[in-house]
Amino acid sequence: MEGIGSAPGETAPRLELRHVGKSFPGVRANDDVSFAVAPGEIHALLGENGAGKSTLMKIVYGVQRADEGAILWEGRSVDITSPKAARKLGIGMVFQHFSLFDALTVYENIAVGMDDPMPRRALEARIEEVLSTYGLPLDITREVHTLSVGERQRIEIVRCLMQQPRLLIMDEPTSVLTPQEVEKLFTTLRQLSAEGVSILYISHKLHEIKALCHSATILRGGRVVGTCDPRVETAKSMAEMMIGGELRTAERRGKAAGGEERLIVEGLSVPGTPPFGIELKAVSFTVHAGEVFGIAGVAGNGQNELTRALAGEVVAPRAEMIRLARRPIGHQGPGERRRAGLCVVPEERNGHAAVPEFTLAENTMLTARYRRPLTRGGFMRLAATRAFAEDVIRRFDVRTTGPEALARSLSGGNLQKFIVGREMLQTPDVLVVSQPTWGVDAGAASAIHQALLDLAANGAAIVVISQDLDELLALASRLVVMNDGRLSQALDVAGVSVKDIGLLMGGVHGGDAPVHPHEVTHAV
Amino acid sequence: MPFKLEPRREPNRTMLYASPVIAVALTALAGLLFFAALGYNGTLAIYDILILPVIDATHWIDLGVKAAPLVTIAIGLAIGFRANVWNIGAEGQYVMGAIAGTGVALHAGGTEGAWALPVMCLAGALGGALWAAIPALLRARLKVSEILTSLMLSYVAIQVLYFLVRGPWRDPEGFNFPQTRSFTDVESMPILIDGTRLHLGIPIAVLIAMAVWVVMSRTLVGFELRVSGLAPNAARYAGFREQRTVWLALLVSGGLAGLAGIFEAAGPFGQITPNFPTGYGFTAIVVAFLGRLNPLGILIGGVVLAVSFVGGELAETSVGLPSAAIGLFQATLLFLLLGVDMLVWYRIRRIAPAIAPSAAPAVVRSAS
Numbered sequence: 061m062e063g064i065g066s067a068p069g070e071t072a073p074r075l076e077l078r079h080v081g082k083s084f085p086g087v088r089a090n091d092d093v094s095f096a097v098a099p100g101e102i103h104a105l106l107g108e109n110g111a112g113k114s115t116l117m118k119i120v121y122g123v124q125r126a127d128e129g130a131i132l133w134e135g136r137s138v139d140i141t142s143p144k145a146a147r148k149l150g151i152g153m154v155f156q157h158f159s160l161f162d163a164l165t166v167y168e169n170i171a172v173g174m175d176d177p178m179p180r181r182a183l184e185a186r187i188e189e190v191l192s193t194y195g196l197p198l199d200i201t202r203e204v205h206t207l208s209v210g211e212r213q214r215i216e217i218v219r220c221l222m223q224q225p226r227l228l229i230m231d232e233p234t235s236v237l238t239p240q241e242v243e244k245l246f247t248t249l250r251q252l253s254a255e256g257v258s259i260l261y262i263s264h265k266l267h268e269i270k271a272l273c274h275s276a277t278i279l280r281g282g283r284v285v286g287t288c289d290p291r292v293e294t295a296k297s298m299a300e301m302m303i304g305g306e307l308r309t310a311e312r313r314g315k316a317a318g319g320e321e322r323l324i325v326e327g328l329s330v331p332g333t334p335p336f337g338i339e340l341k342a343v344s345f346t347v348h349a350g351e352v353f354g355i356a357g358v359a360g361n362g363q364n365e366l367t368r369a370l371a372g373e374v375v376a377p378r379a380e381m382i383r384l385a386r387r388p389i390g391h392q393g394p395g396e397r398r399r400a401g402l403c404v405v406p407e408e409r410n411g412h413a414a415v416p417e418f419t420l421a422e423n424t425m426l427t428a429r430y431r432r433p434l435t436r437g438g439f440m441r442l443a444a445t446r447a448f449a450e451d452v453i454r455r456f457d458v459r460t461t462g463p464e465a466l467a468r469s470l471s472g473g474n475l476q477k478f479i480v481g482r483e484m485l486q487t488p489d490v491l492v493v494s495q496p497t498w499g500v501d502a503g504a505a506s507a508i509h510q511a512l513l514d515l516a517a518n519g520a521a522i523v524v525i526s527q528d529l530d531e532l533l534a535l536a537s538r539l540v541v542m543n544d545g546r547l548s549q550a551l552d553v554a555g556v557s558v559k560d561i562g563l564l565m566g567g568v569h570g571g572d573a574p575v576h577p578h579e580v581t582h583a584v
Numbered sequence: 585m586p587f588k589l590e591p592r593r594e595p596n597r598t599m600l601y602a603s604p605v606i607a608v609a610l611t612a613l614a615g616l617l618f619f620a621a622l623g624y625n626g627t628l629a630i631y632d633i634l635i636l637p638v639i640d641a642t643h644w645i646d647l648g649v650k651a652a653p654l655v656t657i658a659i660g661l662a663i664g665f666r667a668n669v670w671n672i673g674a675e676g677q678y679v680m681g682a683i684a685g686t687g688v689a690l691h692a693g694g695t696e697g698a699w700a701l702p703v704m705c706l707a708g709a710l711g712g713a714l715w716a717a718i719p720a721l722l723r724a725r726l727k728v729s730e731i732l733t734s735l736m737l738s739y740v741a742i743q744v745l746y747f748l749v750r751g752p753w754r755d756p757e758g759f760n761f762p763q764t765r766s767f768t769d770v771e772s773m774p775i776l777i778d779g780t781r782l783h784l785g786i787p788i789a790v791l792i793a794m795a796v797w798v799v800m801s802r803t804l805v806g807f808e809l810r811v812s813g814l815a816p817n818a819a820r821y822a823g824f825r826e827q828r829t830v831w832l833a834l835l836v837s838g839g840l841a842g843l844a845g846i847f848e849a850a851g852p853f854g855q856i857t858p859n860f861p862t863g864y865g866f867t868a869i870v871v872a873f874l875g876r877l878n879p880l881g882i883l884i885g886g887v888v889l890a891v892s893f894v895g896g897e898l899a900e901t902s903v904g905l906p907s908a909a910i911g912l913f914q915a916t917l918l919f920l921l922l923g924v925d926m927l928v929w930y931r932i933r934r935i936a937p938a939i940a941p942s943a944a945p946a947v948v949r950s951a952s
Contacts, residue, residue, distance in 0.1 A: 395823035426822040
């Protein structure tokens with residue numbers, strides 16, 4: 061393996077994988093994977109979605125079992141049969157999706173997850189000790205639903221650290237954090253590394269890996285395709301190893317902004333659905349023809365609610381709150397809004413933007429029937445839906461067997477291309493896309509980005525809601541930040557700094573007093 | 585456990601069609617063991633229940649007579665089940681349909697005309713639909729579970745029937761028996777072959793099955809119902825309103841159950857008696873699932889259940905099986921069908937011993 065930064069030793073690696081393989085029905089998830097992690101090393105596992113990173117980590121953490129190969133823990137061959145066994149060895153894992161009870165407090169969440177319960181007083185003391193040792197600000201009496209995502213992640217980290225792990229696995233830990241929260245997390249991880257804790261860091265964010273990790277193993281299609289020292293590589297060279305080809309970045313064509321006002325949202329307030337829905341509070345913004353308008357923000361701050369309100373799934377209290385050109389459409393349902401020229405792609409592909417059990421042809425019926433002649437006299441025109449699906453597949457390079465393929469049989473990236481393509485081929489005047497490249501491989505992501513920019517160049521107004529700042533900075537000409545159901549002032553992307561956006565994402569609005577006092581703690 | 589269920593990536597096509605057959609076979613086996621354990625001749629009982637009605641042509645029209653109401657009701661239920669609307673109270677709508685249709689006949693003032701039966705049928709369908717409108721209103725307006733309300737209203741409907749046949753609608757010339765007067769010829773379902781019980785309701789059930797198949801697979805309304813059941817969020821996104829789906833599913837399934845009710849009253853029964861509620865509305869749930877919620881599959885499912893009814897009567901006389909045992913047999917069929925269905929989407933795999941199931945993420949709530 062490559063040279064190791066801060067804490068190399070002559071001892072056996074903390075963790076070593078030898079020729080590990082794992083198959084699922086129809087997929088070879090991992091094939092002949094070997095690598096080693098030294099004590100104190102921060103080792104990146106780099107790869108696109110579907111490269112096999114998560115499966116590999118589940119094998120190490122005992123959630124899945126390898127079909128072949130060996131796992132060595134500090135030089136001894138081990139059989140990790142369950143997460144409990146993994147924790148016993150000294151392996152901790154912070155999952156991408158948290159396992160927390162919203163209605164319980166931080167303390168209660170930690171207590172219910174303990175393998176070996178301890179008395180309340182002792183446990184509280186132990187938690188406080190961990191919090192102060194690693195400088196993690198967290199109030200253990202707060203209920204989880206009142207916490208930011210960054211604070212929730214801290215609970216998961218504390219859970220792991222309680223067991224004094226010698227290997228910590230982090231699965232895409234920064235995907236939901238503000239830049240400032242990421243910095244804080246890295247400080248903690250570096251401190252752990254200095255204490256000799258090994259860290260396996262799974263990510264596809266190259267600049268983070270460059271900033272944090274000592275070594276990297278790159279996976280593609282379930283196999284190891286390279287190892288490198290990220291500190292001396294460039295983000296581009298690692299990306300090309302990751303996708304196995306040259307990286308194309310989307311290009312802007314034509315000039316942004318300056319067109320007529322297409323979508324005007326003014327004072328849109330919608331109550332949140334109980335128990336944990338976010339209330340939209342006087343959301344206002346204007347998008348012009350030919351412009352890509354970005355809405356940034358940490359997930360769970362009202363983006364889903366805003367998408368639903370724009371789509372018409374939830375009707376606005378007053379019609380004038382949402383206007384298409386001059387026409388008030390706030391009172392209209394999804395179908396009327398589509399007919400008027402507003403198309404929306406929600407964040408969730410399966411079960412929202414598409415029905416997984418339906419064929420691609422049937423899935424065109426969901427939305428395209430309003431702007432395309434897909435029905436006649438109440439009957440579906442099956443040939444027309446097939447032809448339209450065929451068109452989407454061809455023009456957006458969707459890898460599938462054809463319009464009769466079930467939506468669930470497509471990979472995330474291909475289904476997303478299909479969905480985005482389905483809306484774009486309806487030639488909307490306004491397109492709202494939420495998390496357009498969430499869980500999508502780099503190739504598909506760049507294709508989707510290019511298609512969005514092309515559509516804008518042809519005069520459509522586009523709203524991109526995303527938690528990926530890099531994506532927004534690449535696509536949008538102006539952006540706003542969403543926090544707790546509110547929008548910040550619109551910023552010109554040209555003159556904005558990532559730090560400013562990060563502060564807005566944490567809830568500090570342009571130097572004003574913070575909205576909620578407690579949010580300052582994780583915003584700095 | 586040395587076995588585990590593993591999800592399949594695609595539904596297993598073979599199992600999709602084989603699972604009803606496997607379920608019927610397993611039910612036969614289970615029934616054989618039950619009946620033998622109860623001290624009956626199990627082999628003969630199963631032969632009489634499942635085989636005899638099929639191979640002996642004299643029972644075929646009986647099969648049709650039994651299958652017709654089951655199919656008519658089950659098709660309506662399947663529309664709702666597809667749309668995630670769980671009308672469990674078809675029995676009540678069936679009874680209400682019979683009551684409404686009979687009411688027209690009794691109160692038509694003795695006018696004998698060709699319009700009598702069509703109007704009775706219309707009233708039957710409306711009666712069933714109105715009875716189903718109560719759970720629809722409660723679900724659409726107040727989000728009350730239609731499973732409970734529709735089920736409970738079945739018992740109300742049966743009590744209404746008891747009240748009517750014992751009170752206001754009792755036949756004055758019926759020697760005080762609790763029953764309505766017999767329907768006249770123009771009020772009765774036409775018999776298609778003289779001397780048999782083959783009535784018009786049987787071909788109509790087949791036509792309904794075909795029509796609903798077309799509606800569900802080829803029209804926008806069918807698409808709406810299917811989307812609503814599979815992915816409620818996608819339905820909202822597509823501009824379909826949940827309330828409309830609830831109303832549609834309950835009114836159609838109630839209407840079809842009501843139609844089956846008046847067909848049965850004006851057909852095989854010829855009048856309403858306290859024995860009228862025979863549980864077709866509940867058995868139709870089994871038929872709907874046996875037919876995979878597909879109208880054409882339901883035709884087959886209806887015949888299978890009709891076989892068990894006709895065969896059950898044969899077994900009652902031949903081996904002295906109590907009629908409750910047939911109910912047990914049919915319930916076993918549904919139970920095993922749902923169990924075997926698991927294999928359509930999952931496969932059983934042997935796994936190496938000593939693996940504890942994953943315990944880490946106790947309750948998952950993604951931090952989206």
